[in-house]
Amino acid sequence: MTQLHDLTVAQLAARLRAKDVSAVETARHFLARGSKHAALGAYLHVSEEVTLAQAAAADQRLASGDAAPLLGVPIAHKDIFVTKDFPSTAGSKMLENYRSPFDATAVANLASAGAVTLGKLNCDEFAMGSSNENSAFKPAFNPWDSARIPGGSSGGSAVAVAARLAPAATGTDTGGSIRQPASFCGITGIKPTYGRASRYGMIAFASSLDQAGPMARTAEDCALLLSAICGPDPDRDSTSLDLPAEDFTRGLNDSIDGLRIGVPKEFFGEGLAPDVRSAIDAALKLYQQLGAKLVEISLPRTELSIPVYYIIAPAEASSNLSRFDGVKFGYRAKQYGDLMDMYKKTRAEGFGDEVKRRIMIGTYVLSHGYYDAYYLQAQKIRRLIADDFQQAFKQCDVIAGPVAPTVAWKIGERSDDPVANYLADVFTLPASLAGLPGMSVPCGFGAAQMPVGLQLIGNYAAEAKLLNAAHRFQLATDFHLRKPEGF
Numbered sequence: 067m068t069q070l071h072d073l074t075v076a077q078l079a080a081r082l083r084a085k086d087v088s089a090v091e092t093a094r095h096f097l098a099r100g101s102k103h104a105a106l107g108a109y110l111h112v113s114e115e116v117t118l119a120q121a122a123a124a125d126q127r128l129a130s131g132d133a134a135p136l137l138g139v140p141i142a143h144k145d146i147f148v149t150k151d152f153p154s155t156a157g158s159k160m161l162e163n164y165r166s167p168f169d170a171t172a173v174a175n176l177a178s179a180g181a182v183t184l185g186k187l188n189c190d191e192f193a194m195g196s197s198n199e200n201s202a203f204k205p206a207f208n209p210w211d212s213a214r215i216p217g218g219s220s221g222g223s224a225v226a227v228a229a230r231l232a233p234a235a236t237g238t239d240t241g242g243s244i245r246q247p248a249s250f251c252g253i254t255g256i257k258p259t260y261g262r263a264s265r266y267g268m269i270a271f272a273s274s275l276d277q278a279g280p281m282a283r284t285a286e287d288c289a290l291l292l293s294a295i296c297g298p299d300p301d302r303d304s305t306s307l308d309l310p311a312e313d314f315t316r317g318l319n320d321s322i323d324g325l326r327i328g329v330p331k332e333f334f335g336e337g338l339a340p341d342v343r344s345a346i347d348a349a350l351k352l353y354q355q356l357g358a359k360l361v362e363i364s365l366p367r368t369e370l371s372i373p374v375y376y377i378i379a380p381a382e383a384s385s386n387l388s389r390f391d392g393v394k395f396g397y398r399a400k401q402y403g404d405l406m407d408m409y410k411k412t413r414a415e416g417f418g419d420e421v422k423r424r425i426m427i428g429t430y431v432l433s434h435g436y437y438d439a440y441y442l443q444a445q446k447i448r449r450l451i452a453d454d455f456q457q458a459f460k461q462c463d464v465i466a467g468p469v470a471p472t473v474a475w476k477i478g479e480r481s482d483d484p485v486a487n488y489l490a491d492v493f494t495l496p497a498s499l500a501g502l503p504g505m506s507v508p509c510g511f512g513a514a515q516m517p518v519g520l521q522l523i524g525n526y527a528a529e530a531k532l533l534n535a536a537h538r539f540q541l542a543t544d545f546h547l548r549k550p551e552g553f
């Protein structure tokens with residue numbers, strides 16, 4: 067019989083409904099796997115007591131015939147989401163012992179759909195990073211090769227799902243943090259259209275970009291979770307879209323015959339590693355065999371998305387992070403003189419290097435005298451990037467290309483080189499800046515047998531189309547079913 071941890075969310079939910087297994091047994095199984103593989107660094111906080119209590123409550127709901135779609139399915143949350151029953155740290159010393167009085171909307175929505183929380187997952191500090199090396203607490207290791215990074219900032223989420231420590235996890239994506247770690251760990255992840263998922267209770271990094279989304283093994287599982295996560299939240303998130311909740315599983319099996327896939331030539335330039343390129347090319351060929359048509363398109367400002375993002379995101383971060391002053395939240399320096407000194411020491415001790423770098427860049431680009439030259443220019447180019455996508459979507463239904471220029475790199479290889487990290491975001495940033503939905507689908511293996519993800523980008527609110535295209539691909543391939551050795 068298939069082991070519990072090898073079941074997809076859809077299969078596990080069916081077993082739970084059929085009472086083949088209880089929610090408590092399932093939770094125990096995954097808690098045990100989590101502690102057996104603790105060295106991977108996926109989890110920051112677990113609590114057997116909390117998880118088992120939630121699982122027992124799910125069993126009661128199951129017994130009463132409750133038909134919630136995820137009833138009894140254990141999932142884990144990126145530690146960017148606040149939770150009342152676990153600490154919420156955003157991977158930062160600043161929030162080391164912070165406890166939220168409430169649950170983030172994404173967490174609450176998944177709980178009402180029946181999910182049980184396995185714990186909180188490691189991530190780069192305040193979601194700033196691409197390797198999980200910026201976590202203030204510990205690194206996370208890629209289960210395909212523990213000498214390599216899992217990607218970031220949702221590194222712990224990707225590790226937990228790839229190593230079968232959780233059937234699915236939540237992540238957040240500001241500039242690629244769901245798609246890139248999903249790609250590096252060989253799993254599936256989707257960032258919805260900006261505004262589809264409530265940001266309430268997501269510890270803010272760059273508010274005009276931050277979005278929540280699921281990371282799981284299959285597109286079908288992502289559809290199940292996304293249906294629970296999304297929905298309007300006008301009272302608590304002013305940028306929430308007024309779109310009704312949607313069942314994203316409905317169109318999964320639709321034919322993709324005649325689907326027009328736009329292939330942006332700027333995604334296949336010099337910077338793309340040949341091993342990644344051949345996996346992507348093969349995936350595109352397979353799509354043709356499945357009936358899709360490839361259309362060459364252009365996203366001419368792709369490279370500009372790097373300077374634009376690395377102005378706008380730090381600008382917003384510098385403002386968002388001003389609340390961490392030692393008075394209102396979390397850490398306060400032990401020794402200080404006057405009030406100003408307390409602020410300074412608290413922030414000097416509480417934040418890590420990358421976060422400080424971004425606060426400085428952000429403060430600089432927003433300062434009088436530089437605002438017009440940097441921030442305002444960046445905003446204008448951001449609009450042009452969004453316009454380029456609208457031009458492209460006149461010719462195609464979805465856009466496909468690589469998620470990242472290379473496979474996961476070695477731990478430490480780029481940790482002293484912030485610019486090298488920033489450049490590697492080139493293919494995920496455009497969709498983020500435009501607010502478009504994007505996903506990563508396992509499509510092969512590259513150098514050192516590391517996973518490669520295909521990125522699919524859709525127009526606004528076209529999540530169902532992306533999930534449909536991904537699901538049809540997964541019916542024809544087994545990349546998403548392979549698992550790292552030893553797990």
Ligand code: GLN
Binds near residue numbers: 219239
């Ligand atoms: N790697 C990007 C950054 O460091 C994206 C992070 C994210 O999406 N949270 O900002």
